[in-house]
Amino acid sequence: MKPIKSITLIGSGNVATHLGLALHNKGYLIKEVYSNTLKNAKILAHQLGAIANNNQSKINHESDLYIVAIKDDAINDFLLHYPFIDKLTVHTSGTTSINTFPELFQNYGVFYPLQTFSKKKKVDFKNIPVCIEANSLENKTLLLKLANSLSTKVYEVDSKQRKALHVAAVFACNFSNYMYSIAAYILQKENIPFNIIEPLIIETAEKIKHGNPKNLQTGPAIRKDEQIITEHLNYLENQPDIKHLYNFISNKIMEQNG
Amino acid sequence: MKPIKSITLIGSGNVATHLGLALHNKGYLIKEVYSNTLKNAKILAHQLGAIANNNQSKINHESDLYIVAIKDDAINDFLLHYPFIDKLTVHTSGTTSINTFPELFQNYGVFYPLQTFSKKKKVDFKNIPVCIEANSLENKTLLLKLANSLSTKVYEVDSKQRKALHVAAVFACNFSNYMYSIAAYILQKENIPFNIIEPLIIETAEKIKHGNPKNLQTGPAIRKDEQIITEHLNYLENQPDIKHLYNFISNKIMEQNG
Numbered sequence: 249m250k251p252i253k254s255i256t257l258i259g260s261g262n263v264a265t266h267l268g269l270a271l272h273n274k275g276y277l278i279k280e281v282y283s284n285t286l287k288n289a290k291i292l293a294h295q296l297g298a299i300a301n302n303n304q305s306k307i308n309h310e311s312d313l314y315i316v317a318i319k320d321d322a323i324n325d326f327l328l329h330y331p332f333i334d335k336l337t338v339h340t341s342g343t344t345s346i347n348t349f350p351e352l353f354q355n356y357g358v359f360y361p362l363q364t365f366s367k368k369k370k371v372d373f374k375n376i377p378v379c380i381e382a383n384s385l386e387n388k389t390l391l392l393k394l395a396n397s398l399s400t401k402v403y404e405v406d407s408k409q410r411k412a413l414h415v416a417a418v419f420a421c422n423f424s425n426y427m428y429s430i431a432a433y434i435l436q437k438e439n440i441p442f443n444i445i446e447p448l449i450i451e452t453a454e455k456i457k458h459g460n461p462k463n464l465q466t467g468p469a470i471r472k473d474e475q476i477i478t479e480h481l482n483y484l485e486n487q488p489d490i491k492h493l494y495n496f497i498s499n500k501i502m503e504q505n506g
Numbered sequence: 507m508k509p510i511k512s513i514t515l516i517g518s519g520n521v522a523t524h525l526g527l528a529l530h531n532k533g534y535l536i537k538e539v540y541s542n543t544l545k546n547a548k549i550l551a552h553q554l555g556a557i558a559n560n561n562q563s564k565i566n567h568e569s570d571l572y573i574v575a576i577k578d579d580a581i582n583d584f585l586l587h588y589p590f591i592d593k594l595t596v597h598t599s600g601t602t603s604i605n606t607f608p609e610l611f612q613n614y615g616v617f618y619p620l621q622t623f624s625k626k627k628k629v630d631f632k633n634i635p636v637c638i639e640a641n642s643l644e645n646k647t648l649l650l651k652l653a654n655s656l657s658t659k660v661y662e663v664d665s666k667q668r669k670a671l672h673v674a675a676v677f678a679c680n681f682s683n684y685m686y687s688i689a690a691y692i693l694q695k696e697n698i699p700f701n702i703i704e705p706l707i708i709e710t711a712e713k714i715k716h717g718n719p720k721n722l723q724t725g726p727a728i729r730k731d732e733q734i735i736t737e738h739l740n741y742l743e744n745q746p747d748i749k750h751l752y753n754f755i756s757n758k759i760m761e762q763n764g
Contacts, residue, residue, distance in 0.1 A: 319731060320731050321733035362705075364706060366716075408696070409696050411741060412692050412698065414738070416693050418727075419686075419689045419692070419752075420686050421706050421707065421709075421724070422724060424682040424711075425723055427681045427685065428678050428682070428714055429718075429719045433720075434670055435671070444635050444659075444661065445678050446714060447634060448620055448675055450712070451621060452711070455627060456707055457704060458626070461683050461686035462690065466679070467622075469676075470680075474579070480672070480673050480676065493677075494673075494681075496747075496750070496751070497681050501680070504687075
């Protein structure tokens with residue numbers, strides 16, 4: 249079983265960028281970055297000392313691992329036109345099943361880093377949970393070894409669990425961030441600087457280390473403070489969508505309180 | 507203008523507890539803790555070296571400041587039966603206007619610490635934004651001095667702005683925490699430990715230091731990855747309320763993306 253040393257990266261988005269940089273920094277050889285858009289491939293390839301390529305039929309045949317880090321709904325189509333069915337190939341998607349690999353593939357798996365990536369913001373990969381799945385014990389061993397070289401938090405997660413994890417992550421990350429956006433919008437309207445609520449946001453997140461968030465719920469709804477809730481709904485009178493969210497979520501929190 | 511040295515605390519909840527401890531640790535004399543429930547008054551009074559009291563008519567007359575840190579919808583009723591209309595009295599509510607103080611009051615204001623407090627979780631008060639409002643320049647000066655002795659983040663905020671701030675805080679804190687709860691629920695159903703998404707939650711919160719959250723949005727909705735969104739909605743088929751939230755918020759995020 250030959251260990252993974254050289255890697256081809258398919259994609260140049262947030263996941264490809266941060267994963268590529270982490271692998272490069274750990275001494276893996278990133279041979280090539282493929283992207284539909286040559287410009288994007290070049291930007292990332294330049295950082296990784298790799299070749300840039302935007303021609304799928306010209307992807308090199310020599311890498312030990314091919315990482316497909318592209319938009320979820322493009323994975324299937326990409327794999328259908330993928331020439332290296334014998335080469336170890338992984339995707340990095342939370343929701344896409346391992347069964348997305350067509351039947352002829354011999355060596356495949358999933359390498360899902362559970363984090364929110366923005367190109368401009370550095371991340372420390374060793375704290376990022378990595379979820380591994382593979383079509384064989386041998387491939388699983390190879391991928392676990394790779395994952396453990398990058399992160400201290402490596403999990404074996406099957407496709408069903410990984411989808412649940414991704415749905416949970418959408419709520420915990422993407423939708424929390426949307427809540428922050430609404431807060432920013434309200435503050436902006438009143439000319440209040442957004443950074444006044446930074447300590448609150450950080451503390452709310454840090455609290456989850458101390459127990460189930462359900463038991464840490466605070467605010468007017470969990471206190472059933474209906475006078476405040478009514479005042480807040482009145483305040484949001486001219487923002488029907490934000491008002492709907494306020495009302496719906498408050499009712500759900502009040503139900504929790506029995 | 508006599509500086510504030512002695513304080514009576516009305517209330518024994520999360521805000522009263524953390525504010526009382528912060529004041530006590532800074533050397534202020536907490537004379538008395540009043541609560542409807544003597545047991546709760548005693549628990550907090552014991553920590554502050556104060557007298558416990560549950561008889562409103564027997565609240566001492568000698569303190570420099572009276573802090574009313576009780577449930578928002580109880581403030582008005584409490585003040586109507588409050589004997590010290592000459593004494594400097596503040597409430598700690600985000601949404602309650604300064605005009606809640608009846609006309610006869612002579613010295614009053616608001617001391618609103620913008621943070622989520624749980625009794626069991628320690629907080630560092632010096633990082634907590636404190637919003638001050640008062641009925642006179644003299645009282646404002648006294649309250650600003652008090653606030654500055656506890657926190658490095660003191661703001662003058664009028665009642666209209668403070669209400670907006672509270673609505674924003676409900677979204678940024680209480681509703682984010684509810685999103686974490688949904689994530690915890692989904693993970694629990696699949697026997698996945700909650701702490702796997704801790705790094706994601708912390709990173710999402712930390713990111714707000716780097717810009718407007720609207721510009722930091724990640725996830726399937728901002729990418730318009732409709733295949734993933736459909737798979738997630740199918741996954742949530744048997745949780746109609748969670749599914750509704752997923753669908754509603756995803757649509758709002760997609761609108762952001764133009």
